[in-house]
């Protein structure tokens with residue numbers, strides 16, 4: 001895997017997502033935003049500000065016309081990004097640009113149809129060449145990944161994360177553990193993205209159950225993490241958190257001063 | 270109810286029709302979809318289920334629906350044209366065959382809340398109806414554009430006790446209503462069953478909906494046999510949105526090559542006008558609503574916004590069974606424009622005294638576009654009645 005990484009023409013020394021999480025161990029902060037939102041030019045700015053402000057990982061959403069797993073905040077950001085003219089080709093060039101100065105591991109999140117249309121291997125190769133370390137494709141079933149794409153991901157050293165939810169069986173959790181080369185994405189409750197509620201007893205016992213399974217992959221908790229309290233509530237269970245919709249809402253409100261908005265948001269976490 | 274069949278046109282054990290189908294869904298839906306996948310065939314084969322389903326279809330829906338030899342239309346085309354009168358069903362379309370089946374299934378799965386998407390409002394009304402019948406909570410998602418153009422059906426759903434939620438994203442039509450319904454299902458996975466209204470969505474929905482609708486072709490066979498002494502026609506013709514009435518009308522003829530299967534899809538203002546829903550021509554392979562099929566999309570994989578005067582055909586994809594039938598050559602497709610469909614509405618109304626739904630009129634309009642063998646026996650699935658489209662007809666026919 002790392003032999004392949006050396007072929008990237010970047011001068012910066014990048015580590016894998018898995019290494020980044022494992023070397024820090026806990027309190028990982030993974031921030032999601034949609035590429036092309038609030039403006040077409042914002043990707044490199046937001047990446048650089050997040051890195052400066054102490055994010056450990058960044059998840060870049062590839063805006064999609066039909067984001068089934070996403071709530072209103074991410075849907076709206078996708079619509080705006082598409083209207084701004086964001087495409088996958090543009091995203092790859094934005095990432096290349098960012099890579100001149102930034103070494104934070106980057107994860108792309110998108111829907112399976114986007115990969116199919118781009119050409120799956122071409123997508124993985126070009127994402128890798130641009131300086132992307134991992135992918136999350138929520139509607140790509142684990143079985144299909146294993147039988148059709150795992151070899152391609154391995155060839156380019158591309159890491160992947162699978163989602164688990166409170167309704168996921170132990171057997172599938174084990175499968176996600178085995179196949180996730182980056183981290184396991186623990187969806188804190190059965191919902192689309194963007195819900196802000198305190199953790200319920202039920203969720204706590206779900207998180208306990210997963211922790212007790214003693215998984216080999218690191219795990220990050222996403223969905224419903226929006227401030228310091230919600231972050232701390234789950235940090236004690238796993239390696240860290242993923243924050244998305246709350247950040248999107250902040251960017252939308254504070255788009256006149258993106259660097260300032262990112263700093264203030266990160267301080268609040 | 271329908272003998273399980275296997276063959277090249279039936280779903281395989283992995284949920285595929287050839288290369289189409291499957292279940293490409295986020296993990297949040299996996300448990301629910303998998304529960305249905307594991308149980309649907311077993312439930313549909315329970316004697317108790319079968320007898321409940323059949324007695325509701327008979328006493329509540331009014332089945333069997335007549336197979337009517339349309340004499341003046343037959344004369345016009347020089348063939349024996351039979352209309353399968355799904356328009357005479359309770360609630361006015363074929364959609365209720367599926368909602369009766371799925372609500373009985375939902376109860377056996379222990380679900381207490383029902384959600385649905387709707388385009389023309391026919392599936393929404395059919396869902397609200399069975400929810401009233403079974404006293405279950407019902408939420409229907411409908412694009413705000415469709416809410417405006419199908420007002421009578423919105424009023425019906427509300428009267429039946431359903432909550433109608435406007436989908437405001439994207440083109441604000443059927444595709445977006447389906448997205449919203451799926452999101453609702455993700456948020457309420459434990460107590461809710463999603464009654465999908467067409468032969469679309471993740472496996473096993475296309476197969477399950479097709480089986481519930483297959484009562485149409487099973488009746489066609491016995492009715493034709495009684496009328497003509499032969500159970501197989503030369504051709505079966507149906508309109509296709511997602512494909513449930515077509516799948517139901519084709520089901521028992523899939524493996525009989527002498528029966529030609531013909532689909533009419535919505536070409537809107539013209540296939541290449543930029544305002545069309547002609548998926549078989551404009552579509553490419555990809556994923557929509559959890560299944561691999563043909564869909565209209567950009568090179569970047571963004572699903573494009575379809576257009577048809579008919580809200581029920583205004584969908585950028587097509588059910589995976591139909592994608593397979595079309596690409597394998599088993600079924601032929603005719604694109605039909607808004608204007609051609611409106612002509613067919615006038616024709617059927619004046620020739621036969623039957624005002625068809627706009628969707629069904631697409632199938633009738635295809636007759637004028639094909640070469641018809643003299644004396645052949647053709648069955649057209651008249652999927653619904655035109656009451657819901659009266660406002661559109663008034664607008665086009667009185668000026």
Ligand SMILES: Cc1ncc(COP(=O)(O)O)c(C=O)c1O
Pocket residue numbers: 362363388389390391392466467468508509510511512513514515580581582626628629652653654
């Ligand atoms: C009367 C009627 N026919 C046909 C359709 C199209 O659906 P399908 O292709 O699933 O039969 C609809 C959808 O709303 C309808 O109302």
